[in-house]
Amino acid sequence: MNYLLALDQGTSSSRSIVFDGQGRIVAMAQREFRQIYPQPGWVEHDPRELWDTQLATAKEALAKAKLTAKDISSIGITNQRETTVVWNRRTGEPIYNAIVWQDRRAEPTCAAMRDQGLEPLFRERTGLIIDAYFSGTKLKWILDHVPGARDAARRGDLAFGTVDTWLMWHLTGGRLHATDVSNASRTLLLNVHTNTWDDELLRLLDVPREMLPQVLPSSHVFGHTEAGLLGASLPIGGVAGDQQSALFGQACFRAGLAKNTYGTGCFMLMHTGQDFQQSANGLITTSAAQSTTTPEFALEGSVFIGGAVVQWLRDGLQAIKGSGEVQQLAESVPDSGGVMFVPAFTGMGAPYWKADARGAIVGLTRGSTVAHIARAALESIAFQSAALLTAMSRDAVAAGGAPVSELRVDGGACVNDLLMQFQADLLGIPVVRPKVIETTALGAAYLAGLSSGVYNNLDELAAQWQVERRFHPVMPRVRAEELMQRWEHAVRQATLE
Numbered sequence: 372m373n374y375l376l377a378l379d380q381g382t383s384s385s386r387s388i389v390f391d392g393q394g395r396i397v398a399m400a401q402r403e404f405r406q407i408y409p410q411p412g413w414v415e416h417d418p419r420e421l422w423d424t425q426l427a428t429a430k431e432a433l434a435k436a437k438l439t440a441k442d443i444s445s446i447g448i449t450n451q452r453e454t455t456v457v458w459n460r461r462t463g464e465p466i467y468n469a470i471v472w473q474d475r476r477a478e479p480t481c482a483a484m485r486d487q488g489l490e491p492l493f494r495e496r497t498g499l500i501i502d503a504y505f506s507g508t509k510l511k512w513i514l515d516h517v518p519g520a521r522d523a524a525r526r527g528d529l530a531f532g533t534v535d536t537w538l539m540w541h542l543t544g545g546r547l548h549a550t551d552v553s554n555a556s557r558t559l560l561l562n563v564h565t566n567t568w569d570d571e572l573l574r575l576l577d578v579p580r581e582m583l584p585q586v587l588p589s590s591h592v593f594g595h596t597e598a599g600l601l602g603a604s605l606p607i608g609g610v611a612g613d614q615q616s617a618l619f620g621q622a623c624f625r626a627g628l629a630k631n632t633y634g635t636g637c638f639m640l641m642h643t644g645q646d647f648q649q650s651a652n653g654l655i656t657t658s659a660a661q662s663t664t665t666p667e668f669a670l671e672g673s674v675f676i677g678g679a680v681v682q683w684l685r686d687g688l689q690a691i692k693g694s695g696e697v698q699q700l701a702e703s704v705p706d707s708g709g710v711m712f713v714p715a716f717t718g719m720g721a722p723y724w725k726a727d728a729r730g731a732i733v734g735l736t737r738g739s740t741v742a743h744i745a746r747a748a749l750e751s752i753a754f755q756s757a758a759l760l761t762a763m764s765r766d767a768v769a770a771g772g773a774p775v776s777e778l779r780v781d782g783g784a785c786v787n788d789l790l791m792q793f794q795a796d797l798l799g800i801p802v803v804r805p806k807v808i809e810t811t812a813l814g815a816a817y818l819a820g821l822s823s824g825v826y827n828n829l830d831e832l833a834a835q836w837q838v839e840r841r842f843h844p845v846m847p848r849v850r851a852e853e854l855m856q857r858w859e860h861a862v863r864q865a866t867l868e
Contacts, residue, residue, distance in 0.1 A: 609818025
């Protein structure tokens with residue numbers, strides 16, 4: 372039996388999952404870590420905690436599976452993207468906390484660059500818009516604000532990486548400073564047409580090339596772990612940013628296939644093959660996970676607050692004691708009673724891109740209860756995702772393709788049947804939930820399995836993908852369109868338009 376170990380370093384927790392060769396989960400371990408909020412709009416993690424919790428869960432998952440490292444064919448890594456770490460090459464110590472993808476502190480830099488008319492250049496080279504979401508502007512902030520950082524970077528003393536790079540550095544005892552193309556494509560520094568760092572973009576963001584990792588395909592033997600960490604030296608055979616990894620794990624290998632991951636945020640990707648499509652509808656173009664050196668692309672829309680709205684109901688509003696209670700509370704009322712919840716706690720992502728938007732609950736009456744607010748919070752996840760799919764289908768049609776005909780779903784919140792049915796109703800197409808919903812980790816395992824010979828090709832992986840349930844739309848289209856119009860009105864109120 373071939374086993375694969377996936378390290379899934381997410382925004383709120385680190386997880387490790389052992390898969391067998393058929394893509395079935397053998398064992399899983401998970402640990403949460405601190406969220407650090409120094410001031411409004413700022414979000415940080417302690418990089419040491421990311422590494423410590425990830426290593427601990429890897430050991431725990433192996434123990435739960437009753438396996439040793441010698442039973443593992445390869446390790447795959449998937450990670451929260453855009454989160455930015457800078458460390459000293461000699462000591463391995465970070466010079467500042469990791470700045471998380473949700474963090475908005477770099478927005479003044481982005482606004483200045485947009486005012487200079489630089490966005491078309493960045494869009495053409497990287498597929499991205501200029502936004503504080505992406506790593507390059509976070510990296511610039513660290514270099515500008517940590518005393519001595521820029522000089523140290525120019526001397527070659529500092530290393531930059533997204534979380535995958537930080538983990539690989541520690542897994543290999545500091546021997547490996549590398550990333551994969553899907554993570555590199557989220558930095559605003561990579562030319563996605565050539566998969567190389569772009570000197571002009573580096574100059575515009577004032578980032579020394581000396582601190583950048585090597586860029587490799589997503590399915591590739593990156594290096595080998597230190598034997599003392601897990602009990603044997605293991606190949607690191609696959610790396611991908613979490614959303615591209617989920618696209619891969621959902622077997623969306625060809626143009627037109629789309630998936631939505633319901634995690635802390637929501638992330639919808641549609642594969643476009645080798646076609647670099649630029650969106651006219653507020654989406655970005657990103658590199659897909661790649662098993663060869665040939666560039667492949669996807670259109671992507673990002674919702675900053677998805678499942679995190681349930682955490683807010685628990686921790687902020689204290690309406691529920693545990694996240695699992697939200698469906699029961701929401702189902703205690705037949706609908707949201709006219710309440711609309713726009714969870715723009717850190718601005719709004721695609722297709723709106725409103726950095727200054729803030730959360731809003733509208734449509735309240737004396738009859739509104741906490742159950743209506745909970746239902747509106749849950750429905751906000753579906754509304755935001757429906758806006759993304761509408762934009763994606765418009766882009767697909769404009770490029771000569773067909774609208775998205777079904778949506779494959781994964782991530783923690785996709786187990787919520789109420790949410791998935793409402794999502795299908797809003798979209799008017801089937802929502803398809805696979806048997807294995809941990810597709811982010813599964814994608815990393817598949818990438819590792821390809822490079823280590825566990826799998827021969829993509830067709831073999833596509834044959835493993837199995838449906839657990841299809842949610843078919845039942846709501847009349849007129850009603851769905853009316854709800855979407857009310858949602859868009861609520862968004863305009865949250866963005867003060």
